[in-house]
Amino acid sequence: MLDLLKSFSSTWAFIPHEHCDLWQTNLIWLHIISDGLITLADYSIPVMLVYFNRQRSDNRFKGIIWLFSAFILGCGTTHAFEIWTLWHPAFWISGGLKAITAIISSVTAIALFSLIPKALAMPSRDQLEASNLALTQEVEERKRIEVELQHRLDFDQLVARYSTQFIQLDSQSLSSAIEQALEDLAGFMGVEHCFLFKVTPSEETFSLTHAWATQDFIPPRTLIEIPYAALPWGMTQLLSGQVLNLSSIAQLDLEQSQDQTFWQDLRIKSVIGFPLHIQGIFLGWLGFASYTHEQEWSEQTVQLLKMFSEMLTHTLHREQVEIDRRHAQAQLQNLFSKTPSLNCTAGLDGYFQLLSPSFCNLLGYPMDELLKHPFLDFVHPEDQALTLAEVENLSRGSNTIGFENRYRCQNGDYRWLSWHSTAILEDQTIYATAVDITERKQEQMELTQKNRSLKLLADLTLQIRQSRQIDEVLQQTAKGIQEFLQTDRVLVLQLTPAGCLARAESVLPEQSKIVGQEFLDPCFATEYVDKYQDGTPAMIVDVSTADIHDCHRDLLQTLNVKSNVIAPIFQQDEIWGLLIAHQCDAPRCWQDLEVDLLKQVADQISVGLAQWQLLNQLEGLVEERTAAFLRSESQFRSLFAAAPDLIYILNPMGLIQTVNPAVIDTLGFSEQELLQHPLPELLTPDCQALCKQGFQDLGDQGVHRQEMNLHCKNGSMITVDCSCKLVNTDDDPFILVLQRDISKQKAIEALKDEFVSVVSHELRTPLTSIHGSLKLLGTGNLGDLSSQGTQVLQIALRNTDRLSRLINDVLDLERIESGRVVMSKQHCNVSDLMIQATQDMQSMAMQNQVMLRANQLDCGVFADADHITQTLTNLLSNAIKFSSLGGQVYLTASVQGQDVLFEVRDQGRGIPQDKLMKIFERFQQVDVSDARQKGGTGLGLAICQQIIERHGGKIWAESEEGKGSCFYFTLPKSTD
């Protein structure tokens, strides 16, 4: 190896290198060309590298590139000397160059060695490409963000700009600004059409208020008004405050189909709407529509537009509020300017804010004058405290209703105003309306004055009428009038033959008193008084200028009178005196009311004078009457005390107030035991119920009468006939009860009944035996009688019949007269009664060959049918008995006013005129033989009379001797 290395450095093997080329031309040329090309390349590479280095100043490998440039230049030079040395053996130079090149190469190699780790650390190409791509994307993202930021910035600027504009602009400019904003937003959103819909007052449709569309786009005409119903889904979204974001109309859900149809009809591809909601009020919505393509709006855009729509909502709401406020204000202004009412607004600070012209007109101030002063300055000083209190109440939220105060007019007068006010505390404003009640107040005051005057007149009249102290009354009268008229003096002057006398006076302390003084002046009797003869009052407004007699003026000036009013007082058509009011400090124009009062009081004094005179006359009369009354009362008391009947006076409740001695004597109770006790407690239980009914009758009819049984203190019982009368005195009604003790009478009646009953039985029983025996004898079954015996038997039979009838009639009459026969009255048909009677009497009529005729009357009477039939049969029986053979008896009835008139007419012998009345008496017959011949008892007509009278009717007879008789009776017609 060492040998090998020595060979290289030894010279023995050295040969010129041309010899290496073997002197072959081609070979030499090959070397020459190759070396030449290498030289050329090696010289151009450094140039490029130097150029590179110079161009890329940031190149981190500049040093190594310089070294490479130097090394390649050295290499190129060595190759150039290879060519050179072919012809010129400058091998030292060539060697020297190679050495330099070697050094540079070595340095380069060493430098490269140190650079290798750095070079290896450098990214690879793929890495660089990836890095480059990432960088590119980042750059793009940054660009996008930058664009978005710019977008946001632009929008924020847009919103900020419009916010400022919207706040500052008036309504009209605001509209333009909104349209400009819509244009800007449409551009921002990249849509063709942008619109603003507001809710209509009906709240069922939206109405287009603002819109913008791109120049080359004509928006659909139908998009002017949208009914809620056209967009059911969209409306729900918007009303609930959500954004209506329809990026693809074509891809809506089924539930949105109606909305989809609506939008598709408008050829809208995408639409987004923002609700305008504020304080729960839905104002409308802001919409953006794309007609050419579908659009997806980013969340950010949506948020930005929501911000804008909120800002727009506030603006629109404020605008609406402002419109409403202006409208209200305009209305208020209109109301204030046109209304005749007195309207105003005022601040709680105490100043008017707005006044209706009528208010200014009423008070007479220009409006400015009223506005620049506190309203309290115009209020009457007496009303200011109340007014202030009322304003305080208003400021606490109360309302004023009918508050009244006085406002000063420019001319100094005051007008009464009645206020109705309310305060809006948010505005610190009082809204008030007033009514001018000045005239009413004046009327009220006049009325009050009139009332006072009437009351005074009434009081004075009462005093005059009630009192007999004439001077005291006149004094009171003068005082009352002086206080009412607020005058210095009121005087009552009485005329005397020589002048006049001051009878009464009421005068202020500073004026001289003249009461009791007599003014001896003859002119009182003539000039002064004459003018009052017609009763008219007179007044002097100002004594100094009045056209009056000198003597009168002198008198008035003596009394320091400046003005007066005078009314005459009359007594029996003559002037008795004068009622005078004096005003001493100044002339006075007396009001009509005052003059009237004076006259009326003077008239009342006149009446009083007449009354006093009359009273004096009456007094004597009254004394006489009182004495008479006392006598009468004494007589009555004696009668009351001595009366055998029981007399009670009860109060309306039935409590005993007074009894006469007969009550105490009869019943045995003391007066104390009876007073204040109910009268019914004295009655037996069965009578108490009757008494209750009696009190009712007393209330209805005022009187009542019935029989009653009373308990006495000793346990015995008495029967009384009790009469009660309700006496209605003005203020103290009472019941007068009169009881007559009929116990003995009742006992006698009972005895009589018993007697009649016994007599009836005891007479009839033997009569029955006699009559029966005679009848049996008459049959012939007990043996035959001679003709004389038969005749005697007939006489006996006839007389027993007569005796039997007589007994029956006597008993009948007695019972009817005593009232023990009760007439059972009821509605009866007249024809029925007549038919019954004629049927009963038909056989008798036929026996006597008398024709019985009767008419029909379909009418009712209120009667006891049996007794009326008995009456009719009795009358018919008489008529038949007294008719001649073949005669006719007529029974007729007719209505005569409220009665039915019955008539029994015969054609018999008639009744003498002197007997016509007597025949109704007992046992009175026209002929004494009639009883025997006609079989009458002489009691039939008496019984008939009793029966008819018990019915409230009348019975009488008319007759013409020889032509017949006619018996009439009447019965009350029944109303059924």
Next chain:
Amino acid sequence: MTQKSILLIDDDPDIQAIAEMGLSMLTPWKILMASSGAEGIAIARQEKPDAIVLDVMMPDMDGLETLKQLRAASETHDIPVIFLTAKVQSSDRQNLYIAGANGMINKPFDPLTLGSQIAGFLGWPALKH
């Protein structure tokens, strides 16, 4: 046909005689006689007459009381009773009817028509004279 019986109660022997004579003479009835209410009730219970003719005013027990007792007893309560009365007042007659009287014949009565009157009240066949 069984013979009908009539009980005549009257305290007056003359009336009894007249009535019995009249009825016997003109009717086929069996005539029973009693002179007081008590006796009449006893006979009525025993004999059960078809009808009783009763005087109103009698000593001891009057006709009204007799009727009440007849009506109260089961044996006699359904025997028709006709009163002979001198009372003509309607209230008296009304009281007798209320007490259960079947008829009323006034005194003085006609002995010749007494039977017909009784038969009329009781609804018995008319008598042949």
